[in-house]
Amino acid sequence: MKKLVVIGAGMASGRLLEHLFEEAPGSWDVTLFNAEDRGNYNRIMLSPVLSGERTYEEIVTHDAAWYEEHGVTCRFGERIMAIDPTAKTVTGENGEVAYDKLIIATGSNPFIIPLPGHDLDGVIAYRDLDDTNKMIDVSNTPATKAVVIGGGLLGLEAAAGLRLRGMEVTVVHLNPWLMERQLDEAAGYLLQKELVGRGINVLCSANSKEILGEDGKVKALLLDDGTELPCDLLVMAVGIRPAVTLAQEAGLETGRGIQVNAQMVTSNEDIMAIGECIEFDGNLFGLVAPLYDQARVLANTLLDVPDAFVVKDTATKLKVTGCDLFSAGDFADGENREDIVFRDPARGIYKRLVIEEDRLVGAVMYGDTADGNWFFGLIKDGTEIEEMRETLIFGPAYQGGAAADPLSAVAALPPEAEICGCNGVCKGTIVEAINDGAGDLGAVRGTTKASASCGTCTGLVEQLLQVTLGDEFEAPTAQPMCGCTDLTHEDVRRLIKSKELKSQEAVWQELGWKTRNGCHVCRPAVNFYLLADWPLEYQDDPQSRFVNERKHANIQKDGTFSVVPRMWGGITNPTELRAIADAADKYDVPTVKVTGGQRIDLLGVKGEDLPAIWADLNKAGLVSGHAYSKGLRTVKTCVGTDHCRFGTQDSTGLGIKLEQILWGSWTPHKVKLAVSGCPRNCAEATCKDVGIVCVDSGYQVGVAGAAGMDVKETERLGDVATEQEAIDLTVAFIQLYRENAKYLDRPYKWVAKVGLDWVKERVVDDLEERARLIAAFELSQSIYRKDPWAENAKEAEGFQPLADLTLEAAE
Amino acid sequence: MSWIDIGRVEDIPLRGARKLKTALGCVAIFRTGEDEVYAATDMCPHKGGPLSEGIVHDQKVTCPLHNWVFDLNTGAAVGEDASIQTFPVRVEAGRILIDGAQLAGRSAA
Numbered sequence: 020m021k022k023l024v025v026i027g028a029g030m031a032s033g034r035l036l037e038h039l040f041e042e043a044p045g046s047w048d049v050t051l052f053n054a055e056d057r058g059n060y061n062r063i064m065l066s067p068v069l070s071g072e073r074t075y076e077e078i079v080t081h082d083a084a085w086y087e088e089h090g091v092t093c094r095f096g097e098r099i100m101a102i103d104p105t106a107k108t109v110t111g112e113n114g115e116v117a118y119d120k121l122i123i124a125t126g127s128n129p130f131i132i133p134l135p136g137h138d139l140d141g142v143i144a145y146r147d148l149d150d151t152n153k154m155i156d157v158s159n160t161p162a163t164k165a166v167v168i169g170g171g172l173l174g175l176e177a178a179a180g181l182r183l184r185g186m187e188v189t190v191v192h193l194n195p196w197l198m199e200r201q202l203d204e205a206a207g208y209l210l211q212k213e214l215v216g217r218g219i220n221v222l223c224s225a226n227s228k229e230i231l232g233e234d235g236k237v238k239a240l241l242l243d244d245g246t247e248l249p250c251d252l253l254v255m256a257v258g259i260r261p262a263v264t265l266a267q268e269a270g271l272e273t274g275r276g277i278q279v280n281a282q283m284v285t286s287n288e289d290i291m292a293i294g295e296c297i298e299f300d301g302n303l304f305g306l307v308a309p310l311y312d313q314a315r316v317l318a319n320t321l322l323d324v325p326d327a328f329v330v331k332d333t334a335t336k337l338k339v340t341g342c343d344l345f346s347a348g349d350f351a352d353g354e355n356r357e358d359i360v361f362r363d364p365a366r367g368i369y370k371r372l373v374i375e376e377d378r379l380v381g382a383v384m385y386g387d388t389a390d391g392n393w394f395f396g397l398i399k400d401g402t403e404i405e406e407m408r409e410t411l412i413f414g415p416a417y418q419g420g421a422a423a424d425p426l427s428a429v430a431a432l433p434p435e436a437e438i439c440g441c442n443g444v445c446k447g448t449i450v451e452a453i454n455d456g457a458g459d460l461g462a463v464r465g466t467t468k469a470s471a472s473c474g475t476c477t478g479l480v481e482q483l484l485q486v487t488l489g490d491e492f493e494a495p496t497a498q499p500m501c502g503c504t505d506l507t508h509e510d511v512r513r514l515i516k517s518k519e520l521k522s523q524e525a526v527w528q529e530l531g532w533k534t535r536n537g538c539h540v541c542r543p544a545v546n547f548y549l550l551a552d553w554p555l556e557y558q559d560d561p562q563s564r565f566v567n568e569r570k571h572a573n574i575q576k577d578g579t580f581s582v583v584p585r586m587w588g589g590i591t592n593p594t595e596l597r598a599i600a601d602a603a604d605k606y607d608v609p610t611v612k613v614t615g616g617q618r619i620d621l622l623g624v625k626g627e628d629l630p631a632i633w634a635d636l637n638k639a640g641l642v643s644g645h646a647y648s649k650g651l652r653t654v655k656t657c658v659g660t661d662h663c664r665f666g667t668q669d670s671t672g673l674g675i676k677l678e679q680i681l682w683g684s685w686t687p688h689k690v691k692l693a694v695s696g697c698p699r700n701c702a703e704a705t706c707k708d709v710g711i712v713c714v715d716s717g718y719q720v721g722v723a724g725a726a727g728m729d730v731k732e733t734e735r736l737g738d739v740a741t742e743q744e745a746i747d748l749t750v751a752f753i754q755l756y757r758e759n760a761k762y763l764d765r766p767y768k769w770v771a772k773v774g775l776d777w778v779k780e781r782v783v784d785d786l787e788e789r790a791r792l793i794a795a796f797e798l799s800q801s802i803y804r805k806d807p808w809a810e811n812a813k814e815a816e817g818f819q820p821l822a823d824l825t826l827e828a829a830e
Numbered sequence: 831m832s833w834i835d836i837g838r839v840e841d842i843p844l845r846g847a848r849k850l851k852t853a854l855g856c857v858a859i860f861r862t863g864e865d866e867v868y869a870a871t872d873m874c875p876h877k878g879g880p881l882s883e884g885i886v887h888d889q890k891v892t893c894p895l896h897n898w899v900f901d902l903n904t905g906a907a908v909g910e911d912a913s914i915q916t917f918p919v920r921v922e923a924g925r926i927l928i929d930g931a932q933l934a935g936r937s938a939a
Contacts, residue, residue: 195844204863351864354903536845536863539885539892539899562845566883566894574894578880626883821848821859821926822836824933 020048023321024109024116026099026265027052027124031294031310033059033080035122038318040089047321049091050116052109055147056096058086062147063307069151069180102269104287120289120321123266123277127259127295127305132168136230141237142253145177157252158184165189166240166250168227170197174256175214181252182219189220189248191240193257196223196524201346205362205369205535206385208524213342213367222246261296261303274298281327283317293317302330343384345391348398349373350381361412364529370412377405390414429482438483439476444469449480453487460484478505501540503532508544508761515548521556523549523563537563544762547649547685551757554799559685567647570818571807572629580629581622583646584636585682588656588674588694589617598639606632616653616691618644630815633808642806649763650685651692651753654678655703659696659713668713670696673742677749683804684796687760687769690753705733708766709749718745722752722778723770731767734775737783751782751789754796833920833927839867840924847882847891852933857917858882859926860902862889867926868902869917875907881914 023039025032028051039047051058059081067073086093097111108117129144131137141157143150154177157163163186167178170192182188190197196207197214211221226243230253239249261276272278272286276298283291293313295304304310312328319326350373361370366386372394373381378401382394393415397404404411434447444467452466463469463480470477485492499505506514511530520526526545527536537545546563561569572580584599603611603621610622624632633643645652654677657663659670674694681692693704694711704710706726710733712719717740721733736752739745752766755778760769770778781788811818842848842861849872850857858872858881866889872882879895890908892899899908905916918929 351866353866535888538887538890539897542885542887562843562886565885570883574880574883576877576895578878578883626880816841817843817848820851820856821841823851824834824836824930825851825853 020046021119022050022117023047023120023122024050024118025052025122025124026109027126027294027296028055028057028059028081028095029124029126029294030059030062030307031126031314032122032124034311034314035124035293035317036081036089036091038315039321042318043322044089049089050118051086051091051093051095052097052099052111053093053095054098055149057148058082058093058095060148065145065148065151066176066180068148069154069177070183071155071180075148099265102265102290104269104271104290107289118289120291122317123285123290123292123296124294125262125265125296128262129255130258130260131255132227132257134227134230136232136237137255139230139232139237139253140235141251142230142255145173145254145256146259154181154252154254155184158186160251161185163187163251164249165252165254166191166248167254167256168192168240169254169256169258170194170221170223171200171256171258172198174254175210177254177256178214178219179217181254182217186252187220188218189222189250190214191225191227191242191248192221192223193226194223197221198344201383202344202385203350203371203383204524205360205371205528206344206346206383208522208528209367209369209385210342210344212525259295259305261298263296266290266292266296274301276303281316281329282320283313283328284320291317291320299328300330343386343388345384345388346382347391347395348379348381350383356380358535359408359412360533360535362528362531364531369528372412374404374408377403377408379404379411429479430486438479439467439469446483449483450487453484458484458488458491477510500544501538503534503537503541504530506530511545512548512552512759512761515545515552521549521553523560547687547762550685551687551799554802559803568649570626570629571633571643571645571647571811572624573647575622577623579623579625581620581646582624582629582632582636583614583618583620583644584641585644585678586618587678588654588671590656590671590675591619595639595641598636598641602632602635605635614646614653616646617655618646618653620646627819630812630818634812637806637809637812643808645682645807648685649688650683650690651678651681652689653691654681655691655693655707657694657696657701659694663696665699666696666713667715668696668718668742670694670702670711670713673711673713673718673745674702676742677746680746680750680800681753683807684753684757684800685803686753686757687762688765690756690766692749706730707733709733709752711745711749717741720745720748720752723767723775725765725767727765729767734770736775736779747789747793748782750796751792752778754792754799755781757799758792758795832930834930834933836926836928838924839865839921839926842867842926845886847884847886849880849882850928854933856880856882857928857933858891859919859928860886860891862886862902867919867921869919869928870900870902870905871914873914874898874900875912875914876910 061078061080064078068075094111097113100110102109108115129146143153158181165181165186165188167174167190170190178188178190196204197210214221227240228243229241231239231241237253239247241247263273263277266277267273277285277292277296279285279292279297279299283293285292294310316326316328355375357374359372368386370384372379379397432446436446438444438446438449448467449469452463457463457466470480500508514530518529520529542563546560549557550559566574572582574580599619606624606628608621608623612620614620654674656671656674660666661671690708692709693702693707695702695704696713698712704712706724710721710724719738720736722736724733725731737748756766836850845863847858847860850859856872857869860868872880874881874893876898877895879893881891881893883894884891889902890899900914905913907913917932920927
């Protein structure tokens with residue numbers, strides 16, 4: 020009998036032995052080495068073992084009896100020290116064995132990030148049963164915490180398993196969304212939402228810095244941003260690498276893996292390799308299907324039956340801890356590629372098809388993957404889809420029928436079909452209300468409550484009105500935000516609050532956006548709404564801002580910028596003026612102008628000079644004047660009681676105080692203030708967004724003035740006796756504006772919509788609400804009251820050209 | 831074609847752009863939300879706005895001056911009879927390569 024030695028008892032070699040004993044029983048004398056002290060088990064089922072849904076015994080594929088029956092000499096728990104291809108022997112820890120043919124199936128090693136502290140006790144990979152048992156051990160102690168680094172399939176399975184065992188689990192993922200290789204951002208968002216719903220914390224775009232320990236045991240994971248995540252167990256699931264050391268030392272050709280031909284033979288004709296340790300035609304293998312193919316091919320090679328391994332396009336249909344995912348083909352964008360996107364927020368479904376030249380080239384699905392194989396078939400066969408394009412995304416059931424009319428679909432619904440999920444209103448009730456005289460959306464809402472809560476069924480209710488009333492129905496005139504959605508700004512603001520949407524991806528998905536990531540109209544608005552409503556949870560996104568707010572300077576018609584340092588309340592001094600003059604000289608500023616808001620404007624600064632000029636101005640104590648922002652611009656003052664013989668209060672001091680409280684805050688549109696020291700009103704306070712006029716008895720706080728395309732005097736919000744009350748009213752008013760106004764509505768436009776009385780009720784009369792508004796503003800300012808120039812000067816690199824080819828061309 | 835390495839993909843913010851200086855004026859290098867990289871003249875045909883300062887959405891960019899929108903695949907302006915010149919780029923091992931021959935061969939306008 021020929022001698023066959025197999026190194027590694029995993030999924031691939033197990034399947035190989037099955038083939039071999041089935042096709043040619045008794046022809047090979049097999050010795051099986053395994054570094055783990057056990058035989059072959061189904062590694063794919065480790066997750067259920069971790070979560071407690073299965074036991075190890077249930078996932079064993081080959082037991083001792085099976086090995087004995089086939090005469091396999093088992094040397095489990097024994098590592099191979101060396102292979103000698105010339106003598107045709109392998110040396111294990113317990114001695115040498117000769118072979119006629121050798122099979123390397125060493126699989127892969129988990130990649131351990133060499134973070135400081137990676138060798139602490141309690142830091143493990145997730146690869147085999149030993150790792151799994153270690154995790155189970157730790158989780159048996161109550162109130163223990165785990166951190167999983169890596170939001171790929173393995174990491175998420177580990178996290179879900181540990182969570183089911185009662186641990187508090189945080190997943191730390193480097194990329195902006197989970198499973199970025201298999202999923203696009205939208206599907207990644209849905210998966211994250213599902214996991215968070217199960218009590219798993221997920222941190223994306225999170226970079227690990229150091230593993231902290233105590234007495235040699237892991238204590239916490241420290242992130243780049245300073246966050247410390249306490250943990251008793253740290254699982255690294257960041258990827259695998261083919262285990263090639265043994266093969267390398269034996270002189271076999273290796274690349275990323277052990278190189279084999281289509282017959283699974285390595286560069287030595289008597290040594291073969293299969294599984295995760297190999298590289299074939301530039302490919303590595305991690306899924307089980309190709310491994311089984313390799314096992315079949317290798318069995319045939321050993322039996323001298325011609326066969327060849329072919330790399331097949333694989334679709335990934337995964338069930339990550341109960342969430343259905345599917346991805347196939349190439350779903351990155353490219354030239355000539357188009358998307359068809361389907362979202363059903365209520366059911367948590369997302370589907371995206373990528374089409375190139377009338378053929379389907381990629382598909383990603385989340386939540387409903389029933390049609391996955393049909394789409395995969397279209398991709399593989401390169402089927403022309405032009406004919407069925409309009410209904411393609413609905414799957415095979417919808418092909419060949421007439422084009423769907425949304426109205427006919429609504430008309431076909433039975434009376435008991437539920438339209439409004441929030442208030443449990445069915446179609447029959449709504450139709451009855453319409454027939455009884457509810458002729459528009461407002462009336463239907465009033466009588467039935469349909470679409471009065473979250474509002475996502477508004478479209479359906481309108482369609483019912485249209486179907487029931489026919490031509491009598493007047494389409495609503497509310498303007499949608501832009502072409503990306505049918506919702507109005509007001510709808511979106513309301514839904515962000517009521518559905519607690521805290522990321523752009525959440526808005527796109529939950530509100531059924533028609534485009535991938537918005538457009539220049541809706542994205543800046545959504546960015547503002549999110550940061551205004553969720554200052555701590557949402558991080559401002561510079562790429563969703565107009566150039567001026569991204570560059571913290573105003574772009575001019577020739578592409579240069581203007582720089583305006585802040586002068587608190589319009590007060591400056593010789594040191595600041597010298598610094599401004601020096602900067603103007605140093606950066607060749609062509610124009611220096613005094614603005615209407617009592618500041619100095621340096622016009623014509625080159626984009627790449629911005630960080631340097633800011634750094635110079637910072638040195639003199641000058642910070643950004645936000646002359647570019649939809650936020651607090653300036654507080655204009657007169658000299659008040661300091662110098663003026665008519666001044667009644669310290670208007671300059673109040674102006675400075677207000678500016679120091681309000682600066683840095685983002686608002687729906689720009690906000691300009693002024694404080695005048697007496698009714699002569701030298702600071703022109705009565706045409707500002709907030710204008711305070713000091714009088715002998717105190718302060719008159721006016722709001723909603725305008726002096727631009729419209730000119731309008733302020734309306735009196737209230738008269739107060741103390742400076743503190745004047746500040747409180749101002750801050751509360753601005754926070755109310757931040758929370759409720761439509762993006763790009765100045766305060767006067769917003770007040771005209773909601774009415775001054777509505778504002779007064781909240782800011783002046785209701786002291787509890789006033790206190791809440793002030794506290795909410797302060798909370799937001801804990802993030803935003805800082806100098807963006809100082810922050811950006813530190814990252815000057817981004818302001819420079821990516822590369823300069825002019826020099827190269829000159830050479 | 832002569833491919834020139836101009837930097838790493840990560841050097842451009844997601845849904846953002848950076849300028850590339852060339853002897854014949856600036857070229858804007860865009861990175862979309864899905865990590866695709868595009869290159870086009872950094873000048874809007876309308877009033878010369880720097881497109882590298884615009885908002886990048888989907889596979890499009892909006893000019894920061896007057897909101898003209900360009901499709902980065904074709905360079906065509908959406909809803910306007912105008913276009914910008916695009917240049918072949920490719921990404922290899924995380925580095926952006928641009929075709930130098932095309933860059934040198936374009937008109938100075």
